[in-house]
Amino acid sequence: MGKIIKIFKNTDDLSQFFGKILSAQIQDIPDGKYFSIALSGGSTPKAVFHYLALNFRKKINWDKLLIFWSDERCVASDDQESNFKMTKDSLLDQLPVPAKNIFRIMGENDPSAEATRYAEAVRQFVPDYYDIPRFDLMMLGLGEDGHTASIFPGNLHFFNSEKLFDLAIHPLTNQKRITATGTLINNSKMVAFLVIGEAKSEMVSLVLENKPGSENLPASLVQPVNGELFWLLDEKAAGKLTSNYQQ
Ligand code: 6PG
Numbered sequence: 001m002g003k004i005i006k007i008f009k010n011t012d013d014l015s016q017f018f019g020k021i022l023s024a025q026i027q028d029i030p031d032g033k034y035f036s037i038a039l040s041g042g043s044t045p046k047a048v049f050h051y052l053a054l055n056f057r058k059k060i061n062w063d064k065l066l067i068f069w070s071d072e073r074c075v076a077s078d079d080q081e082s083n084f085k086m087t088k089d090s091l092l093d094q095l096p097v098p099a100k101n102i103f104r105i106m107g108e109n110d111p112s113a114e115a116t117r118y119a120e121a122v123r124q125f126v127p128d129y130y131d132i133p134r135f136d137l138m139m140l141g142l143g144e145d146g147h148t149a150s151i152f153p154g155n156l157h158f159f160n161s162e163k164l165f166d167l168a169i170h171p172l173t174n175q176k177r178i179t180a181t182g183t184l185i186n187n188s189k190m191v192a193f194l195v196i197g198e199a200k201s202e203m204v205s206l207v208l209e210n211k212p213g214s215e216n217l218p219a220s221l222v223q224p225v226n227g228e229l230f231w232l233l234d235e236k237a238a239g240k241l242t243s244n245y246q247q
Pocket of ligand 1: 040041042043044045071072073083140141142143144147148149150
């Protein structure tokens with residue numbers, strides 16, 4: 001399926017659109033079924049989550065969500081680095097999401113064992129499509145080096161992995177991470193990149209305009225085989241795009 005690129009004036013407008021996508025998708029979920037979402041980490045989601053907590057408390061049926069993560073740092077759940085902590089503080093503590101529907105990656109566990117455990121949890125709760133769990137929505141960010149989730153450049157094997165989650169190492173900090181593999185990401189029903197700020201503009205242009213060298217970047221390899229791909233950008237992140245993209 002094609003790539004849908006939308007450019008927004010600011011973070012709030014981007015967050016409003018993302019919230020509306022979520023709200024519309026969840027409304028269609030039949031009784032007794034759930035909407036499975038994998039959240040990303042980093043600073044971008046933090047701003048979006050704050051907005052959703054403030055403006056979508058009553059517009060989204062939060063108890064219909066099964067909440068997972070696309071990656072996590074191998075730290076305790078109360079560590080400042082934890083994606084779970086960031087999400088708990090900025091979103092989950094403000095909303096009526098039942099604890100039983102929140103599936104955090106246990107960063108404090110042995111990474112390889114946790115990648116296996118978490119993959120089993122996803123298999124148990126996320127319906128599969130051609131034998132691979134299929135998230136209703138995979139939320140991703142974009143690193144300035146072209147990484148996404150915790151799939152960093154030089155680790156493209158994650159896109160042909162037999163695994164759903166695997167151990168990754170941040171190339172600059174050597175921080176251990178657990179990441180969804182490209183195999184899982186590309187099986188999603190919908191993938192949404194949320195990218196904000198001028199610092200990402202070079203990488204956005206490289207990836208979205210298929211410039212030389214982009215073919216080796218993890219973010220370029222995110223192409224859901226049977227799903228929709230959204231790139232939600234603010235004007236600063238889109239600042240180096242040359243073509244006209246739909247607003
Ligand atoms: C993480 C994320 C990572 C993030 C990008 C963008 O755990 O950090 O999953 O992939 O989405 O690095 O991060 P920012 O939004 O902070 O720029």
